[in-house]
Amino acid sequence: MKEFGFELRVCAWAERNWPPSGDSKAVPLVARQLGTRRRRWDTIVVETSEPELARREPFGETRLGSDLLFLARHAPTSWAYYRECLPDPGYPWRYVREAIHEADERGFIRTRRDGNRIEIRRRYRYPPWVDRVVAIENKPDLDAAAARRLGEQLQHDVALGLADEVWLATERSDGDVEAALLEAIPVEVGILIVPEESWAFEPIWRPRSLDVAASGTRILERPDGSPGDASAARFEYADPEWKRRKRLEIAERAYERGWRAYVDTMRPDCRQFELNDPEGPFPWCAAKGRAQSAAECSGSCAAFEPEPPAWRGGGWPIEGGPGKAAKRLLERKRRRRRE
DSSP states (O other): OOHHHHHHHHHHHHHHHOSTTOOOOOEEEEEEEEEOSSOEEEEEEEEEOHHHHHHHGGGOSSOOOHHHHHHHHHOOSSOEEHHHHSOOOSSOHHHHHHHHHHHHHHTSEEEEEETTEEEEEESSOOOOOOOEEEEEEEOSSOOHHHHHHHHHHHHHHHHHTOSSEEEEEESOOSHHHHHHHHHHSOTTSEEEEOOSSOSOOEEEEOOOOOOTTSOEEEEEEOOOOOTTOOOOOEEEEEOHHHHHHHHHHHHHHHHHHOGGGGGGGSOTTBTTEEEEOTTSOEEEETTTTEEOOTTTSSTTOTTOOBOOHHHHHTTTTTSSOHHHHHHHHHHHHHHHHHO
């Protein structure tokens, strides 16, 4: 199975079955391809609850970036000059002023002028809506050699401790590969076996919870393991405050995007584009008769056939062609998860 389709299956399964143990009432928000500048995970699961999602809702459906989060968390309950009531942001105050105007437009901050001074107060308290962040690495076709290479990458995730749990999802499930996974992958990483045809995903190794409140370690360089390499590993520490901010930024991006945002990088306006499989729905190419990846589904595809202009502009059959209908369907599903 291609990694893109595999990734969508893992996301759809996690949205319906998380956590794998089934002993939690957490509400999962699932997103794809999120992380930090140095590390991007295939699948992110943000565990929250319905009451906390309701408290997050007044801040809007779009994410709060780092500047807006700074305001949402520190804005006072009563009117005050912004430079006197906010802690030092660690960057120029002009960026804070820009964020204040944006927050005012979005409606969760009030502003007023006192001469040349901008005073602010918050309308809503930003809730601690993120319970846990879980990272899943997706590798559908994984042999023993690839497992060893992936093991080093997952060691970086465990050492940093940015996610509460780290999982590896793979399609292969014969005994030799499972043994290689258990040997090469850090013991803190969970292993999820994904059957090729069914939805009976099987966790064969449970992950350990990582200490996200403690300092993490970024492994910058490590010896290659050869007999002639006597170099020392290079690393740096990630302080808990950086980890806390970064986790919240990742959760906000997951809240905005969800995993169905794949349609934003594909061509649903092609006559061959379809949404297949009610479990997903997943993108399907009628011309090729198979699932497609985001890289394949583009204007440069030989089978690309744009919808007639009358479909897109004339409201056929209702408010545009099938491409717009597909986008509306996926957006409704994404909104329903947030609600």
